[in-house]
Every structure is written in structure tokens, then in C-alpha cells.
Amino acid sequence: MSAVKIKIDKALYERLKAVSDKAGYSSADEFITNVLEKELAKLEDAETDEQLEERLRGLGYIE
Amino acid sequence: MRVGRNFAPSTLHSFVRSRLRTLVLLVVLGLCTAVPSCGPGERGEDPREVKVLVIGMDGLDPILLEQLMAEDRLPNFSRLAALGDYSPFGTSMPPQSPVAWSNFISGARPGTHQIFDWIHRKPNPSSALPILPYMSTSEALPPEHPDRVWDFGKWRIPLESGRVENRRRGDAFWNHLVKAGITTTIYRVPANYPPATESPGPGEFKVHSGMGTPDLLGTQGEFTCFRENMSVPDESVAGGRFVRLDVENDRTIAELEGPENYLLDVPAGQQPSKMKVELEIVRDPVQDAITVAVGDEKRLLKVGEWSDWIPIVFETGLPGSTVVNAVGLPTKMHSIIRLHVEQVHPYLDIYVSPLQIDPANPANPISYPLEWSAELAALTGTGGMYTTGIPEDTKALRSRPRGKTLDGERMTTALDEDGFLEMVHLLVAERTRQYHYALQNFRTGFLYFYFGHTDQLAHIFYRDMDPAHPGRKPEQQGKYDDVIYQTYEEMDARLGEAYEVMDENDILIVMSDHGFASFRRGFNVNNWLVENGYMAVKDMGRQGRRNGLLNVKYDQTRVYAVGLNCLYINLQGREKHGIVPPEEKRRLMEEVAAQLEQVRDEDGSKAIEKVYFTFDDYPNADPLVAPDMMIGYTRNYRGSWATALGGIGRGLFEDNKDRWSGDHCISANLVPGIIVSNMRLTVDDPELSDLGPAILQLFGIEPPEGMVSRNIFGEKVPLRGR
Numbered sequence: 001m002s003a004v005k006i007k008i009d010k011a012l013y014e015r016l017k018a019v020s021d022k023a024g025y026s027s028a029d030e031f032i033t034n035v036l037e038k039e040l041a042k043l044e045d046a047e048t049d050e051q052l053e054e055r056l057r058g059l060g061y062i063e
Numbered sequence: 064m065r066v067g068r069n070f071a072p073s074t075l076h077s078f079v080r081s082r083l084r085t086l087v088l089l090v091v092l093g094l095c096t097a098v099p100s101c102g103p104g105e106r107g108e109d110p111r112e113v114k115v116l117v118i119g120m121d122g123l124d125p126i127l128l129e130q131l132m133a134e135d136r137l138p139n140f141s142r143l144a145a146l147g148d149y150s151p152f153g154t155s156m157p158p159q160s161p162v163a164w165s166n167f168i169s170g171a172r173p174g175t176h177q178i179f180d181w182i183h184r185k186p187n188p189s190s191a192l193p194i195l196p197y198m199s200t201s202e203a204l205p206p207e208h209p210d211r212v213w214d215f216g217k218w219r220i221p222l223e224s225g226r227v228e229n230r231r232r233g234d235a236f237w238n239h240l241v242k243a244g245i246t247t248t249i250y251r252v253p254a255n256y257p258p259a260t261e262s263p264g265p266g267e268f269k270v271h272s273g274m275g276t277p278d279l280l281g282t283q284g285e286f287t288c289f290r291e292n293m294s295v296p297d298e299s300v301a302g303g304r305f306v307r308l309d310v311e312n313d314r315t316i317a318e319l320e321g322p323e324n325y326l327l328d329v330p331a332g333q334q335p336s337k338m339k340v341e342l343e344i345v346r347d348p349v350q351d352a353i354t355v356a357v358g359d360e361k362r363l364l365k366v367g368e369w370s371d372w373i374p375i376v377f378e379t380g381l382p383g384s385t386v387v388n389a390v391g392l393p394t395k396m397h398s399i400i401r402l403h404v405e406q407v408h409p410y411l412d413i414y415v416s417p418l419q420i421d422p423a424n425p426a427n428p429i430s431y432p433l434e435w436s437a438e439l440a441a442l443t444g445t446g447g448m449y450t451t452g453i454p455e456d457t458k459a460l461r462s463r464p465r466g467k468t469l470d471g472e473r474m475t476t477a478l479d480e481d482g483f484l485e486m487v488h489l490l491v492a493e494r495t496r497q498y499h500y501a502l503q504n505f506r507t508g509f510l511y512f513y514f515g516h517t518d519q520l521a522h523i524f525y526r527d528m529d530p531a532h533p534g535r536k537p538e539q540q541g542k543y544d545d546v547i548y549q550t551y552e553e554m555d556a557r558l559g560e561a562y563e564v565m566d567e568n569d570i571l572i573v574m575s576d577h578g579f580a581s582f583r584r585g586f587n588v589n590n591w592l593v594e595n596g597y598m599a600v601k602d603m604g605r606q607g608r609r610n611g612l613l614n615v616k617y618d619q620t621r622v623y624a625v626g627l628n629c630l631y632i633n634l635q636g637r638e639k640h641g642i643v644p645p646e647e648k649r650r651l652m653e654e655v656a657a658q659l660e661q662v663r664d665e666d667g668s669k670a671i672e673k674v675y676f677t678f679d680d681y682p683n684a685d686p687l688v689a690p691d692m693m694i695g696y697t698r699n700y701r702g703s704w705a706t707a708l709g710g711i712g713r714g715l716f717e718d719n720k721d722r723w724s725g726d727h728c729i730s731a732n733l734v735p736g737i738i739v740s741n742m743r744l745t746v747d748d749p750e751l752s753d754l755g756p757a758i759l760q761l762f763g764i765e766p767p768e769g770m771v772s773r774n775i776f777g778e779k780v781p782l783r784g785r
Contacts, residue, residue: 026294034295057301058283060457060723061181061627062707
């Protein structure tokens with residue numbers, strides 16, 4: 001998997017690291033990726049009718 | 064267009080061969096001279112004494128059927144074919160189940176019933192969206208006056224309820240039977256949700272909805288997999304959701320998400336809150352077993368075991384329900400679930416079925432009479448029954464999460480092949496009990512019974528019998544090769560059981576809606592449209608399936624695709640951002656069709672048999688509903704996974720590595736269904752839309768205007784004359 005580096009404040013990173021441990025993530029990186037994916041999904045879904053698309057995606061014929 | 068009439072060369076050959084074989088068998092058995100000369104309408108029978116059984120077997124394929132009959136693996140099919148008649152059965156274009164079954168139900172083609180694909184689109188939606196895709200067969204409509212609500216505190220009580228509308232237009236043929244006083248019972252014919260809410264006539268009438276019936280969430284089925292061994296708290300996948308279990312001292316609480324709490328006010332900027340049910344799970348510290356408690360229910364389950372049906376209730380929490388009940392809204396929603404214990408040690412792993420609408424307390428009507436669903440569920444002996452339209456949970460087998468296990472490994476799907484097959488066997492056991500009940504209680508009139516797993520198993524296990532399929536896995540070779548064949552043999556046994564309860568003068572018909580083909584390669588329609596200048600997108604690198612239709616630049620797009628076979632012209636005056644003047648539409652369609660029919664795969668194979676012009680073939684098609692063109696793929700091809708909702712794929716063609724390895728959404732003439740009956744066929748090209756009107760004529764009823772008028776049935780051969 002190709003990756004890019006993103007700079008964040010060190011204090012913020014420490015807080016993220018502490019919380020990610022408690023939340024059961026294996027690393028702060030995994031926690032950040034997961035949070036970003038969720039937020040991104042929310043923003044992308046805000047463009048369309050998420051429920052409608054989900055209803056369609058339950059069909060075996062589409063993915 | 065006469066779709067379904069031009070069978071593929073191999074099919075045509077076997078079709079002719081089969082008809083010849085039938086003739087030879089008739090001569091050998093001396094049946095030709097034993098056939099009564101009476102034809103439909105000439106029998107002088109009292110229509111109320113006529114008894115017609117139709118068994119619908121979704122996706123039963125003539126090539127496979129003929130192969131297995133030739134190998135003597137289907138004695139009951141062979142017997143009925145020899146006695147009466149057998150033929151490939153012309154399907155709809157496109158040959159998708161909702162379209163095909165609507166042809167059967169309405170006794171007409173898509174131009175009449177207006178169902179053209181699983182997915183339709185609104186060309187000019189009132190929302191900000193450029194176009195709006197939706198499920199073609201039914202639509203949940205909001206209240207007419209959504210602002211009529213009663214606010215108090217955190218509650219927002221609608222004073223009007225919405226409704227679900229069956230979008231298939233035209234009358235079901237069986238309505239005319241009921242009007243004529245004929246007892247009519249319909250088990251789960253697809254594309255008939257919601258079912259009728261009142262009887263169309265004086266005849267005794269029962270109907271249960273099938274394919275198209277949603278789960279309690281309003282989806283086509285969303286499983287939940289509770290899994291201890293996952294690193295992220297939760298992950299949604301197509302058709303389901305994975306939720307991490309945090310287990311302490313061998314005990315955990317799993318929160319099962321239900322529908323949105325529609326009585327709670329949603330403050331601006333916040334998501335509606337969902338109703339939840341808690342499952343208390345206790346793991347035996349030594350044995351591979353758990354106890355699950357939910358509400359008053361408690362189950363002890365061993366690893367690998369499936370639970371019976373467990374009733375659950377989602378509560379809105381509204382104190383006092385007088386006002387809500389007064390406007391006909393429930394304050395709680397009932398569901399039933401089935402659990403499968405995948406693993407207990409070292410990590411808990413539990414599959415929860417999609418939330419079935421509880422047949423004993425249906426949140427939406429799924430049968431007429433309303434209480435009939437509860438009666439059918441009671442027959443299973445397992446506390447309930449599957450009620451979602453396509454209950455075979457193929458998504459639990461196919462949707463693999465991207466997240467990792469606690470050890471950093473890639474997570475597995477919720478069910479593996481064996482678990483999926485067990486689930487299907489449970490389903491088939493339920494359906495078979497109901498089938499036996501239906502047969503035993505069939506005294507007179509019309510009975511229709513549907514089996515759908517024949518279709519879903521063919522979708523999943525086709526690659527196991529196709530040596531050239533790119534998704535075939537060497538390590539699975541031999542393990543599932545016979546699944547589809549065995550399913551045909553089971554159906555043969557069901558047909559044999561029908562024989563036993565039918566009398567000499569009864570009529571027995573077995574039919575399917577389409578056949579099957581391998582799905583080896585996916586064609587990325589949207590990539591092709593972009594490469595050829597018919598479509599523009601914001602980002603070609605956005606390879607993925609979410610929000611593909613929003614990636615389209617409609618002000619620079621002349622043709623777009625929605626659904627599995629359908630193409631639309633971005634037409635001025637029809638589409639919100641239409642740019643093609645109406646006078647240019649025909650020329651553009653001819654140009655696109657000519658180019659598409661020339662498309663070749665990397666090895667030179669032809670991918671598209673024919674592009675159909677909808678309004679030429681179906682002049683009465685609704686221009687706001689129907690596609691302008693329909694792509695008829697050749698065998699082994701289909702629209703790619705990305706295509707249906709506007710997605711961009713990698714290149715023009717992709718190998719299909721998905722477990723969903725067989726399909727039928729190709730050119731209709733290449734995937735006919737089958738019909739076998741003790742009625743002789745009068746035509747060489749029977750098709751789905753013929754059958755309903757022909758059944759009406761068996762009861763002495765003239766098909767009404769709008770239905771096809773030819774009668775495909777000739778002589779009736781006595782069932783006991785074998």
C-alpha cells in the first residue's frame with residue numbers, strides 16, 4: 001500500500017496516541033486512519049442519499 | 064422485438080434435440096394416441112373445479128436442466144416433459160428477476176408494467192441531486208403532509224404515516240381469477256411487494272410477498288457480525304456491519320442496531336438516533352459454547368450452531384402510546400433474528416441475520432390476509448421464518464472488511480461457504496415445510512409456489528462448475544462443484560412430491576424466469592462512455608463504488624448508465640442537466656449502439672450481443688421511467704460491479720473474482736428460462752408474459768385488454784396417464 005505523510009501537532013499526536021490505546025486500536029496511525037475514513041464517509045455521504053444507496057447495495061447484483 | 068425467441072445456437076440445438084426426445088418418448092410410451100382431444104375452453108369443466116399448480120424455480124436453466132435430464136438425474140422433470148411438454152421459456156429484456164417476474168405477473172411486457180431494471184432513476188429529482196437512483200419495484204413514500212407533527216419535549220410525533228407503494232403497473236393476472244370466484248394462493252412471487260391489502264374479488268385469496276420485501280431497516284438485508292478479533296470498533300460493508308466485541312471475564316454486551324427512532328426529534332446537524340437491542344453474551348470458559356440473552360429469551364449455543372428464530376423488540380421509548388396508536392403508528396417494532404456461532408475460543412465471533420420483519424407482528428404488511436404470515440411462520444417449527452425478499456445472505460459470504468484483526472491479519476467475511484450453505488439449507492427446510500403444507504391443502508383453484516435459492520446458489524457457485532472462470536480457487540476445487548446440480552436434483556424431488564398430490568385432471572406447470580451463464584468478465588460501461596466522449600467525470604482516479612453518479616459532469620455528458628443493463632440519454636427537457644436536444648437523440652443512440660456492438664475484450668471476444676432500443680420494442684414505456692437503451696451482453700460478460708451506480712473501474716474490462724460468479728443480466732435470447740407441464744404447448748416460442756393469460760384461459764376467463772392474447776396451451780395430458 002502506498003502512503004503519504006501528514007504533519008500534525010506533536011501534542012495532538014500524543015493525545016491521539018493515548019486515546020487510541022484506550023480505544024483498543026493497535027496504533028495511533030490505525031486510529032487516525034479509522035477516524036479519517038469515518039469522517040470522509042460522512043462528508044461523501046452528505047452529497048447523496050446514503051440510506052438510498054445502502055438499500056441498493058444490499059442487492060447481491062451490485063457491490 | 065421478440066426477445067427470448069432467438070436462443071443461443073447451443074441452446075437451440077439442445078432445444079430441438081429435447082423436443083425430438085420428447086416426441087420419441089411419447090411414441091415409445093404410446094401416449095400420443097392416449098391424449099384427449101379437448102383443448103382449453105372446450106373442456107366443459109366447471110372452472111371452480113379446475114386445479115392448476117405452478118411451481119416457480121428461479122433461474123432454472125435449460126442447458127443445465129437438459130444436461131441433467133439426459134444423465135437421468137432428474138426423473139420427475141423427464142417424466143413430466145415426456146408426458147406433456149418441455150421448452151425453453153422466453154424471458155424479458157433485460158432478463159433481470161424483477162422485470163421477468165413482472166412479465167409473468169402482469170401477462171405483459173415491460174412497456175406495460177414499467178419495470179426495466181432492479182434500479183431506475185428519477186431524471187429530475189426535486190432534491191439537489193442531478194439524478195436519483197431508486198429500487199424499481201417499490202417505493203417508500205413519506206406522509207403527504209410531513210409538517211403535520213406534534214412536538215413535545217424531545218419527541219416529534221408524525222400525525223400522518225407514510226406508505227410503501229408497489230411500482231409495478233397493471234393488474235396481476237390472478238386478480239381476474241379471484242374476481243371470477245377462483246380460490247387463489249400465491250407464495251412469494253417476486254416483484255410483488257407490498258402485497259395487496261384487500262381481496263380483488265369473491266374468490267378465497269392469499270398472497271405472501273417475496274423478492275423485493277425489505278428487512279426491518281428498509282434494506283435488502285443487513286447482517287451484523289459481532290467479532291472480538293477486530294482492531295477497529297466497527298466497520299460497515301456492503302450488506303452488513305462488523306462490530307467489535309469487548310469481552311471481560313467471558314461476558315459482553317452486544318448492541319444490535321435497529322431502525323431509526325422515528326418518534327425522536329432530530330436537532331439540526333445531528334444524525335437520527337437508532338433504536339438498539341442489547342444481547343448479553345456469556346462464554347463458557349472451557350467449552351465451545353455461549354449463552355445469549357435478549358429480553359426474555361435465552362439460548363445456549365455451541366460453536367457452529369445456528370439458533371432458532373429469536374424475537375426482539377425495538378422500543379421507541381415513548382411513554383404512553385395513546386396518541387401514536389390513534390394515528391396508526393407503532394411505538395415499538397418487532398423483528399426476529401437468527402444467530403450463528405462462528406467461533407467461541409479464543410475469540411468470540413457471532414453472525415446475526417438481517418433483521419427480519421416479524422411475521423407474527425409485521426411492521427409492514429407482508430401478506431394478505433395480514434395474519435397469514437404468522438400462520439406460515441408457525442409451520443416451520445423454528446419460531447419464525449425468513450421474510451426478507453432475498454434471504455440467502457450472499458453479502459455475509461462476499462463482503463470482506465478492510466480492517467485488521469488484533470494480530471494485524473486481514474479479517475475474514477462473516478460467513479464462509481459452508482456457513483452460507485448451512486444458512487440456505489435452513490431456509491430451504493422452512494420453505495419445503497410450507498410447500499408440503501400448500502400441497503396438502505390444495506383442493507381447487509390456482510396455487511403458485513416459489514423457490515428462490517435455485518437462483519442465488521447459481522449466482523454463487525457457478526464458478527465451481529466453470530473451469531475457465533477467473534475467480535475459481537484451486538484450493539476449493541472439487542468441494543462445491545456439485546452444489547448447483549444437487550439443487551436441481553432437490554427441485555426434482557419437490558416436483559415428484561407434487562405428482563403425488565395431483566389428480567389425473569389437474570394441471571402441473573414448472574417454470575423459471577430466466578436461465579444462467581458464467582460471469583467471468585465485467586465491462587466498465589462508464590469507462591467506455593468516458594473514453595468515447597459520451598460522458599465526462601470529475602475524477603477518473605475515483606475508482607470506487609460510492610457516489611459514482613455524483614462524479615459525473617452532467618453538463619458535459621450525453622449518455623449515462625444506471626442499473627445493470629440500462630443506458631440513458633442526458634436529454635434536454637427530461638434530465639435536470641440535459642444537454643442532448645430531442646432531435647439528436649435517435650442519431651446518438653444509433654451511434655452509441657453501433658459502437659458498443661463492436662466492443663471486443665482483450666482476447667478479441669465479443670462482449671455485447673445487441674443494444675436494444677427500449678421505445679422501439681416497448682412503445683408504451685414511460686419516458687420518465689424507462690431507459691433509452693438496454694445492453695444485451697454475450698454469455699460470460701456482464702456490466703461490471705462499478706457500473707450499476709455510476710462507478711469508474713480499472714480499464715474497460717475486469718476479471719470477476721467475486722464469489723458472485725454466475726449471472727443472467729445479459730442478452731435475453733441467451734438466457735431463456737424453462738417451462739415443463741402436462742399441457743401441450745401450441746407454440747415453439749413460449750415466453751413469460753404468455754403464461755398468466757394462458758392460466759386465465761384454463762379457468763375459462765378471457766385475458767383482459769393489455770395482456771398478451773395468444774394461448775400457449777393446447778391439449779391436456781392426464782397426469783396419471785404416465
